[in-house]
Amino acid sequence: EALGKLFGNPDGAEMIEAAAAATKAGDRELCRLAAEQIAERYLEDPDLEARMMAVLALTGLKEKSVAPRIARLLDETEPLMRDAVLSALGQIGDKRSAAAVARFLKDESTEIREIAAGALGMIVGREWNPDPGLAVAEAVAWWEKNKDDPAYRPADDPKPEPKKGK
Numbered sequence: 001e002a003l004g005k006l007f008g009n010p011d012g013a014e015m016i017e018a019a020a021a022a023t024k025a026g027d028r029e030l031c032r033l034a035a036e037q038i039a040e041r042y043l044e045d046p047d048l049e050a051r052m053m054a055v056l057a058l059t060g061l062k063e064k065s066v067a068p069r070i071a072r073l074l075d076e077t078e079p080l081m082r083d084a085v086l087s088a089l090g091q092i093g094d095k096r097s098a099a100a101v102a103r104f105l106k107d108e109s110t111e112i113r114e115i116a117a118g119a120l121g122m123i124v125g126r127e128w129n130p131d132p133g134l135a136v137a138e139a140v141a142w143w144e145k146n147k148d149d150p151a152y153r154p155a156d157d158p159k160p161e162p163k164k165g166k
Helices: 001-006 012-025 029-040 049-062 063-074 079-092 095-106 110-124 132-146
Strands: none
Touching: 001 095, 012 029, 012 095, 029 049, 049 063, 063 079, 063 095, 079 095, 079 110, 079 132, 095 110, 095 132, 110 132
8 A cells, every 4th residue: 555655646754654665575676666756756856855755765765776866966955955865875875876975075064074974884885983083084085095996986977098007
C-alpha cells in the first residue's frame, strides 16, 4: 500500500514511508524503481520541503543511480538543503559523488566543511580524526592525493588529459 502511493501524489511522510517499505522488502529492483520515481517527481519540485523530503526518502533507499541527481541540489542556497544533500550522498556512498562533496571541504561555513568531511569519509570508506577540525584537514589532504582517481569522477566527467613528460 505504501509503495502504491508513490504513483499517486504522495506527501513527504508518504514518500519516506514508501521508501522504508521498499527497503524493508529487501528488493533492490523495487528500491531502484522507488528511487527513480521519487527523484523524477520531487528533486526539482519548486517547493523546498518537497525536495527535502525527497532527499530524506532517497537517503533511506541508498540507491546509487540517483546520486548524481541528488548532487545537483548542492547548488541550493538553503543551508539546510546542502546539509541534507551532503549527508545523503555520504550515506548513499556512490564514489562518483566524491568530487561534488569534496568541493565543500573548503566552504566558508565550518559546519558545512565538517559535514562534507564526514560524507567524503563515508563515500571512500575512511574514518577521519574524531576532532572535527582535524577531520576536515585529513579529508582535504586525502582528497588532494586522490582527486585524479577516475573512480571518484562522475560518469559524465571527461578523463583528464595525459600528463606530458619533460
